[in-house]
Amino acid sequence: MSVADDIVIHTRDLKKHYVMGTETVRALRGVDVDIRRNEYIAIMGPSGSGKSTLMNLIGCLDTPTSGEYILNGQPVQDLDDDDLARIRNREIGFVFQTFNLLPRASALHNVELPLIYAGVSSRERMQRARKALEQVDLADRMDHKPNELSGGQRQRVAIARALVNQPSIILADEPTGNLDSVTSEEIMSVFDGLHRAGQTIIMVTHEPHITAHAERVITLRDGEIESHDARVLIPATGA
Amino acid sequence: MRILEGIRIALQQIWAHKLKSVFTLVGVIIGITFLIAVITVVEGVNRYVQDDFAGAIFGINTFSVVRRNQVQTGSESQEQRRRQARNPYLTMHDVEVVRQAVPDAWRFSYSVDRGFGEVSYNERSRRNIRVIGGSDGYETMQGWDVAEGRGLSPLDERRSLKVAVIGADIAEKLFPDQSPLGKRIRLGANRLEVVGVWEKQGGLLGVIRDASVLVPISTFRETMAWQRDRIGEITVKAHTVEEMEAAMLEVEAALRRDRKLRPGIENNFWLQTSNDLLGAWDKINRILFAALPGLVSISLVVGGIVIMNIMLLSVAGRIREIGVRKALGARRRDIMYQFLAESSTLSVAGAAIGIGLGIGLGKTVDALTPLPASVPLWSIVVSLVLGLVVGVGSGIYPAYRAARQDPIVALRYE
Numbered sequence: 001m002s003v004a005d006d007i008v009i010h011t012r013d014l015k016k017h018y019v020m021g022t023e024t025v026r027a028l029r030g031v032d033v034d035i036r037r038n039e040y041i042a043i044m045g046p047s048g049s050g051k052s053t054l055m056n057l058i059g060c061l062d063t064p065t066s067g068e069y070i071l072n073g074q075p076v077q078d079l080d081d082d083d084l085a086r087i088r089n090r091e092i093g094f095v096f097q098t099f100n101l102l103p104r105a106s107a108l109h110n111v112e113l114p115l116i117y118a119g120v121s122s123r124e125r126m127q128r129a130r131k132a133l134e135q136v137d138l139a140d141r142m143d144h145k146p147n148e149l150s151g152g153q154r155q156r157v158a159i160a161r162a163l164v165n166q167p168s169i170i171l172a173d174e175p176t177g178n179l180d181s182v183t184s185e186e187i188m189s190v191f192d193g194l195h196r197a198g199q200t201i202i203m204v205t206h207e208p209h210i211t212a213h214a215e216r217v218i219t220l221r222d223g224e225i226e227s228h229d230a231r232v233l234i235p236a237t238g239a
Numbered sequence: 240m241r242i243l244e245g246i247r248i249a250l251q252q253i254w255a256h257k258l259k260s261v262f263t264l265v266g267v268i269i270g271i272t273f274l275i276a277v278i279t280v281v282e283g284v285n286r287y288v289q290d291d292f293a294g295a296i297f298g299i300n301t302f303s304v305v306r307r308n309q310v311q312t313g314s315e316s317q318e319q320r321r322r323q324a325r326n327p328y329l330t331m332h333d334v335e336v337v338r339q340a341v342p343d344a345w346r347f348s349y350s351v352d353r354g355f356g357e358v359s360y361n362e363r364s365r366r367n368i369r370v371i372g373g374s375d376g377y378e379t380m381q382g383w384d385v386a387e388g389r390g391l392s393p394l395d396e397r398r399s400l401k402v403a404v405i406g407a408d409i410a411e412k413l414f415p416d417q418s419p420l421g422k423r424i425r426l427g428a429n430r431l432e433v434v435g436v437w438e439k440q441g442g443l444l445g446v447i448r449d450a451s452v453l454v455p456i457s458t459f460r461e462t463m464a465w466q467r468d469r470i471g472e473i474t475v476k477a478h479t480v481e482e483m484e485a486a487m488l489e490v491e492a493a494l495r496r497d498r499k500l501r502p503g504i505e506n507n508f509w510l511q512t513s514n515d516l517l518g519a520w521d522k523i524n525r526i527l528f529a530a531l532p533g534l535v536s537i538s539l540v541v542g543g544i545v546i547m548n549i550m551l552l553s554v555a556g557r558i559r560e561i562g563v564r565k566a567l568g569a570r571r572r573d574i575m576y577q578f579l580a581e582s583s584t585l586s587v588a589g590a591a592i593g594i595g596l597g598i599g600l601g602k603t604v605d606a607l608t609p610l611p612a613s614v615p616l617w618s619i620v621v622s623l624v625l626g627l628v629v630g631v632g633s634g635i636y637p638a639y640r641a642a643r644q645d646p647i648v649a650l651r652y653e
């Protein structure tokens with residue numbers, strides 16, 4: 001029972017097909033994953049293997065063609081749009097490769113956004129957004145617009161935004177894909193810190209050395225899971 | 240709170256693209272400017288006509304016997320007008336008939352006047368003046384108080400003295416740096432001694448009082464009248480409306496009896512009250528207010544279409560932002576509200592600019608012409624509500640387009 005309670009994400013035979021005219025792309029062909037609270041998972045695999053598709057399903061941005069997905073004990077495959085939005089707001093924190101910050105808003109306001117949709121009062125929003133920015137060492141950049149920040153700083157703003165509503169999991173799809181190697185390590189150490197503090201993290205990457213930070217590696221190939229722990233197969237090369 | 244976010248974004252957009260925003264809002268701005276300016280001037284004139292003008296020209300609880308209706312409302316038929324043109328001129332005999340019909344009237348006066356004369360003193364002259372021959376009590380009836388000197392007295396009338404009381408504009412024109420009192424002004428072939436100057440009235444009404452010369456009616460009839468026995472109007476003032484109406488019936492009956500009009504024959508005189516003027520103004524008012532909504536709605540509809548297109552462009556340029564917001568937990572209706580708030584803020588801002596310009600236009604008319612302007616609060620409220628309606632109306636379709644974006648497609652959008 002305590003083991004089941006601990007499972008944050010549980011999928012069985014998860015399938016996602018894209019129908020494009022006469023052709024059907026089978027992006028996911030039946031994926032079973034179980035992810036426990038406070039795990040740090042890396043998802044690897046070649047381009048087009050379905051990593052982003054899986055992340056989108058886990059993040060409730062999209063619904064599966066078939067299969068079962070239980071998030072925190074709640075089946076989500078049949079939820080409607082509004083419920084999915086609520087789950088994205090409360091349970092999920094997204095970090096994107098391209099940061100996806102609102103260009104005209106300050107760092108503080110970008111971090112506040114999830115709290116706006118959670119209906120949090122403006123005073124509390126302010127406090128919590130400040131705290132999240134402090135957590136990623138950006139206390140002195142709160143009023144800066146994204147174009148006044150470096151790539152690494154932008155990604156840290158995005159991480160603060162993912163954290164601010166205390167989600168069950170943080171989903172990061174190639175968060176270092178647009179950063180140089182030094183900045184990548186800086187960002188990875190932010191994730192390490194979050195993980196040490198108890199945060200559950202799922203991260204997509206195709207760089208082997210990034211996976212060294214994770215506890216477990218799931219490798220996808222052609223929409224199927226190839227292995228559940230690739231770390232023993234591909235030794236970390238270090239930074 | 241989500242609405243606030245929309246308003247905040249809208250204000251940011253307006254501020255970031257000030258010039259573009261003004262063009263976007265031009266339809267709404269013109270519509271509302273026009274609405275406010277027209278209402279402002281009409282209301283101003285309205286209030287003036289009701290509060291001052293009608294009262295000042297005709298007096299409160301006052302009626303006049305005249306040969307024919309002086310206020311053309313356009314509602315009389317050709318036939319009525321032709322019949323009135325055949326009415327006999329009033330004479331001193333009619334004055335006595337009226338006087339005896341209402342012996343208890345509070346005030347009673349009669350007068351005759353002539354428009355567009357010229358007065359001069361030495362080299363200075365003033366054109367377009369009105370010369371009035373007034374009976375004793377004429378000034379009291381009109382409520383014209385002297386600022387300098389004295390008004391006409393019964394003695395002036397009895398002796399047909401060549402004296403005059405003049406309006407402030409005439410005094411300023413003829414006597415820029417000396418007192419007019421005791422000076423002899425020239426009016427046609429006559430020389431008249433100025434005995435008094437009235438207080439300046441100013442404004443629209445000033446056109447009458449400030450440019451008038453009053454002489455005793457006896458003097459007028461003996462030295463200036465083309466037709467000696469003609470009287471222009473006989474005026475009766477009562478204490479109350481009821482007394483006035485009773486007096487009107489008495490006068491009508493007495494004149495009909497005196498003129499031997501059989502029952503069924505129309506009056507060959509006219510009883511003029513302020514209602515005649517108010518009625519005429521009412522009619523102009525109705526026409527203006529009937530045309531206004533059409534003109535305003537045309538510009539608001541055009542303005543709404545422009546805003547809708549700008550909002551569609553804005554949505555197209557922010558697909559990715561919509562994706563981000565949805566990923567962070569925005570529901571369809573949150574996105575909907577955001578864009579509706581944005582279009583409404585734009586439109587209401589346009590309405591606010593229009594209100595400002597409209598008031599400015601009204602004040603300009605007020606300053607440059609004798610027409611007074613007055614901004615009624617309701618017109619501001621109506622304008623803001625119209626702005627909101629246009630904003631919501633023009634925002635619905637763009638907001639719907641924004642809200643139904645698929646988050647994944649939107650996030651990947653370049």
Ligand SMILES: Nc1ncnc2c1ncn2[C@@H]1O[C@H](COP(=O)(O)OP(=O)(O)O)[C@@H](O)[C@H]1O
Binds near residue numbers: 049051054
């Ligand atoms: N919206 C979509 N419509 C059609 N095909 C898609 C769509 N999204 C992804 N795919 C296809 O699904 C497969 C998996 O894509 P994706 O999950 O993005 O792979 P990865 O992130 O591992 O590179 C690819 O073949 C891709 O072309």
Ligand SMILES: [Mg+2]
Binds near residue numbers: 051052053
């Ligand atoms: Mg991908």
